[in-house]
Amino acid sequence: MAELALALLLVGLGPAGAVWPQPQLVRESPGRCRLSPGRFRFGYARSSAVGPGCAVLDQAFRRYWRLLRDAGPRTPEDTRPWEPLCAELLVSVATPHCDGFPDMDSVESYKLSTSEDLSLLSSESVWGALRGLETFSQLVWRDEDGTFYLNKTDIVDFPRFAHRGLLLDTSRHYLPLRAILETLDVMAYNKFNVFHWHIVDDPSFPYESAAFPELSRKGAYNPATHVYTLNDVKLVIEYARLRGIRVISEFDTPGHTLSWGPGAPGLLTPCYAGLIPSGAYGPVNPILNTTYQFMTEFFREVSTVFPDFYLHLGGDEVDFTCWRSNPEIQAFMQQMGFGQDYAKLESFYIQRLLDIISSYGKGYVVWQEVFDNGVKVKPDTIIHVWRENAGPYQQEVAQVTKAGYRALLSAPWYLNRISYGQDWQTAYQVEPLEFEGSLEQKELVIGGEACMWGEYVDVTNLTPRLWPRAGAIAERLWSNKTVTDLQDAYIRLADFRCMLLRRGIQAQPLFTGYCDAEYSGL
C-alpha cells in the first residue's frame, strides 16, 4: 500500500520536479517543448560578459550536450511534430572572469528560465552558470516513447552553505586517478564544490614531491604504480576547476605521519623502550630545527602546487605515548616549562607550522583537536568538527563558533561507517545549525563535508559506497533549510540515482526497485 502511494505521488509530481539537490525556488508553468539532443544547442547570450573561449563554459556546454545525447537511445525525430521544439539555452554571465579558480567567496547563484523558444541561464559568475547547467540537465525528461521534453520552468537558486565538501583518503588505499576524476564528475552532479584530498597518512605516502622525492619513493605502497605525479595532481586540480570544485589538500601532521618517516630520516620521533630506542617511531619530532626546515620547504612546494587559499593541516589524534618515552623530548619539555602537558608541545609544533603556512599567504583548516587542545590559532582558521563520540558534536560546533572561529561539520557524515538499511536518511536529517548559539555563531558555520575514509574502501567499492549516500549531504548543504521531507527526498534521490546510472556511475540502490537503464559497466 505504501508503495502504491509512492508510485502515485511520483506520477503526480512529474519528472520535472525531480532536481537534486532541490533548488531554492522552482516555479513550473503550463507548457513544454520537445528537445532534440541532436539539434539543441548551448550558447552565450549577447549580454554575457564571457563568451566563446571561456574554457569553463565551453567545456561544460560540450559535457552537458553529451549527457543529453547519451541519456537514451535516439528516437525517430518528429514523432510529435505538433509540439514545439526547444531551440537553445543561452547563458549570460555578469562578471568576465573565466580563468581563475573557484574559492570560498565564489558566487554560485543562478537564475534559469526555460521555455519553448528560448531558455535563459543567468548568473553572476561562471561557477553559478555551472550549477545552473547541471540543474538544466536534470530538468530534461523523457516520456514513454523516448521523446525528450522540457517543461516551462523558472528557477532561482543559490547554495545555503559555501563549503560543500567531500573527503577522499588516498593513503589507506591508493585510488587510481580515474576514480578521483569520476568522483569529481559526480560531485558536480550533486553541486559539491570542495574536494578535500586526504592525500597522505600513516599507511602510505602517494604524493610525489619534487622537493623530497624520497617521501613517495620510500613511503608509497609502490613508488612506480601507487603514486600521484605532479601531472596527476595538476590534472585533478584542473578537472575540478572546470567543474567549479576547489581542491584542498590535507597533509596531516604531527600525527598520522608514519609513512613520511622512511623518506625523511630524522623527521619522526624515535620512541623509547626504557633507555633505548625501540625502533618504532611516533609523531613528527617537534624539538628539532631540522623538522621546521623540512616543513618550510615541503609546504612551500605544497602551497604552490595547490592553488586554493586553504590548506588542511590535520592536527588530529596526536598520540603522546612516543613523545613521553623519548628522553630528549622530556628534556625539551622541562626546558620549555611545559611540565607534563604534552598538549603544550603539540601546540608548540602547530603554532610554528601555522606560522610557516601563513608566511606563504595561505589560510588553513585544522581538525577540531587543535582547537580543543587550546593551540593558539589565527582568527581566520577554520575548525573541522569530526569527533562522533566525544560528546554531541553540536556542542563542539557551539564552542568553536563561540570562540569566533569558522566551523566545518563532518561528525555526522562519516560515510565510511556503513550499516544495514537506508542510512542516507540519517545523514539527510542532520541540521547543521541546530546548536545553542547566537545568529552570529550560526553564520560562522561555513558548511560541511562528507568523509569517505579509506580503511575499508578502495577502487572496488568506492563509487557504490559513496553514491547516492553522499547525495543526502549535498542536498542538506545546498538546499533550503525547509527541505526536509523524507518521502519527497526518497523519490527524487531514487530518480537521481537512476540518472547517475544513465551517466555511467555505479551508484548503489536506495532500496528495492529498478532503473530503466541499469548499471552495465560491470
Add this chain to the structure above:
Amino acid sequence: MQGQRRAMEPARLFLGLLCASAALAASSLHQRPPQPELLLEEEEPELGESPSGSLWPLPRSLRILPGQLQLAPARFQLVHGPGSTAGPGCALLQDAFRRYYEYIFGYSKWQNRGQRPLPTGTELLQLQVVIGSKDSECENYPNISSNEAYQLSVTEPVAVLRAEKVWGALRGLETFSQLVYEDDYGSFLINESEITDYPRFAHRGILLDTSRHFLPLKSILTNLDAMAFNKFNVLHWHIVDDHSFPYQSATFPDLSGKGSYSYDHIYTPTDVRLVIDYARLRGIRVIPEFDSPGHTQSWGKGQKDLLTPCFNGEHRSGSYGPVNPILNTTYHFMTDLFKEISGVFPDAYIHLGGDEVDFTCWKSNPDVTEFMKQQGFGIDYAKLESYYIQKILDIVSSANKGYIVWQEVFDKGVKIKPDTIVEVWIGTLYTAELSRVTGAGFTTILAAPWYLDYISYGQDWKKYYSVEPLNFPGCEKQKKLVIGGEACLWGEFVDATNLTPRLWPRASAVGERLWSSKNVTNIRDAYNRLVKHRCRMLRRGIAAEPLFVGYCDHEYRGL
C-alpha cells in the same frame, strides 16, 4: 542422483529415536531483524606470511616442501594424465585447463620471458590430471553427493592431480593455481607439495536474490567464477519474490510479462540455461527457489486468482495476500509451473521457500474462513499453511524432485517428508533450531549467521569465519545431518552496482568454514591468506573489496 539422495533416508528416519532430544522452545521471530551490530575493535592486524601461502580455502592435508620449481609459460601444460578415464573428449576439463592456464599466467607480460631452458631438475613441465573412476561424470551435473576429493602431488618434472571424478579435478585445479606465485623477477614458481583434500560439508552455497533487484546475467556469471575460486558448489537462486518475477516461464509467460520490473529485467530460458551450464562447468549446482505461499506479490500480476484477495470488513480491499490455498485452480497452476521448473533446472532439489507467511489476509477473507471451518482447522492458520505446503510438496515429489524449505515450514509443524532439507535462517537462537531440526531427523543447511546483506563497519568477515556450524547441542548423528551452509546476499539494498564488492571476500570466510577442517580457526593466519586471495580475485577480474588498509600489486582495473 535421486537414488543417492534417497539412500540417506533410513538412517535419518531413526534418528529421532536414537538421539536425546535437545529441542528448546520454538522461536517466534519470523522476520529478518538486522542483527545487533557487533562492534569489532579497530585493531590494525599486522600483515604477515602464512606458512600456507595464499591457499583459500585451506586444504585438509597439506605439505609444502622448500624445493621450488619454475613454470615456463611457453612450455607448461595442463594435460590429461596416463590412465585417466577422462580425455580430450571431456569438454568440462578442456575448458578448465584453458581457464586455469589463463588464471596462472594470463596477467603478466610473460611472453618474452621464460623461453630460455631452465637448469634441469628445476622446471615443472606439466600438470597431469588423472580421473580414476570409470565414470568421470564429465557430462553430468554435479549433485549433493558429488565426489569433490582430490590429491595433488607437485614434484619435478610433472605434477599429478588425481581425482575420482571431474568435480575433484576442478577443485584441485583451483588449488594448483593458488600454489603458483610470481617472484620479484617475474618468474612463476611453485613449491614441491603434497595435498590431499576434500570438503568438510557437501553443500556450500551462495544465495543471490534477483527479485528485489534484477541482476544482469553478467553479474551472475562473474559470481559463479568467484564461487569456483572459493570452492563453493551451490548457487541458491532466489529468483522470484514479492517485488518482481524475472523468470520467464514458457507455460505462463504472463508471470514475467506482467510481474517483472520491465521487459529488460527478465531471464529468458536461454539465460537460465546459460547460468546452469556455466555453473556446471565450474562444479556448481543451481538450485532455484520459487518461494510460496508468501513472498508472491509479483506472481499475482500475471496469474489471475492465484493470490488471496484481502478483505476490509465485508469488501475486498484491493490488495492481495499469500497464494490462495483453497482453490483447485491454485494447485493446477502449481502443478504445471513446477513441472516446467523441474524440467528447466536439472538439480535434484528445488527450494520451495515457505518462509514468513503472513496470516492477516487469509484471516480477512470470508471464503478462506469458510474453508477453515469446513476442514476443521479452527482458527489455526498454520494448519492451512500446512495444508498448502503439503500439497505443493506432493506436486514437487511427483515431478521427482527433492526439496528444501525455510525453517518455518518445520517450525509450524507442517508434515514434511523425511528427506526434506530444512534451511535454518533466523538469526536468534539458531543453534537451538539446529538441535530441533536434526533432533527430528531432518537434514539441514545453515544460513542464519551468514546473512551478508547485513553490513556493518569493520572486518565482519571474522564474525562469519568464527562460526562453527556443528556447535549446537546434539549427538553425533545429529551433527551428520548438517550438510552445509549458505552465505545469503538478499537484494533489498544490492544490485549490479555493489553486489561483487559486498559479497567478496566476505563470503570467502564462509567458503573456508564450509570446506576446511574444523580446527582451521586461526584468524591471523586466515587474514594473511585471505588478503592474498583477495588480491588474486582482483587479478582475475573480481571487484572484491579490501579487508583492511593496504594494497595489491595489481589493483582492480574494471572501473
